[in-house]
């Protein structure tokens with residue numbers, strides 16, 4: 476799997492949220508994406524995951540993804556988490572994760588396993604994922620009572636349940652305490668070791684640099700730097716992008 480994002484443009488009215496971004500993520504790679512607020516990070520994730528119609532192309536292993544189709548992106552192995560966790564509060568934690576496993580497990584179908592055994596397997600898989608993100612004890616509990624950090628971890632478990640090739644993470648460490656951030660790091664490391672490529676949008680710089688050897692920087696919807704994190708963070712254009720952000724003006 477290699478993900479190629481080629482000259483993507485997304486505008487909202489006159490706002491050029493993503494303005495001609497070209498970036499790639501090699502098989503099993505890890506790419507950090509940073510930039511000031513409003514620089515287009517979430518919009519880029521939306522584009523890759525198919526939520527917004529884009530101009531430009533996105534290909535996975537040379538296969539072009541249809542813009543504006545979340546289904547096509549999911550089918551190609553792209554999974555994501557959200558900046559604001561999308562928790563189904565009327566469901567239990569395990570039910571939230573099972574949504575990621577999908578209704579029909581293709582592998583189960585091909586072995587002709589009866590429905591009951593299939594359900595057992597889905598339950599086992601969901602429990603294993605909850606265990607991985609530290610929520611096993613809350614499996615049967617309503618997701619409505621989770622803290623913000625726990626909701627982030629539940630969203631991650633649901634995203635991993637799809638067995639993705641590429642995982643897009645939109646500020647997963649925001650609002651997590653240091654123990655939760657450490658746990659998140661471990662889960663992402665493990666997923667990456669299994670071959671899941673990571674595209675990590677994040678503000679916590681030490682967290683990004685620890686996880687991602689390579690970093691891309693967005694500013695005003697444009698890619699202003701892309702390379703090894705030590706080089707990128709020393710780049711005057713990157714320093715400018717942050718110091719020039721409206722929030723500091």
Ligand code: ADP
Pocket residue numbers: 487490491492493510511512513514515516517518519
């Ligand atoms: P980031 O994630 O880097 O903070 P976003 O991708 O959320 O940035 O936003 C980039 C720009 O696009 C901002 O100017 C934002 O206001 C605008 N934008 C994002 N989503 C929408 C939307 N749904 N409608 C209108 N403008 C949007």
Ligand code: MG
Pocket residue numbers: 516517518558645
């Ligand atoms: Mg954002």
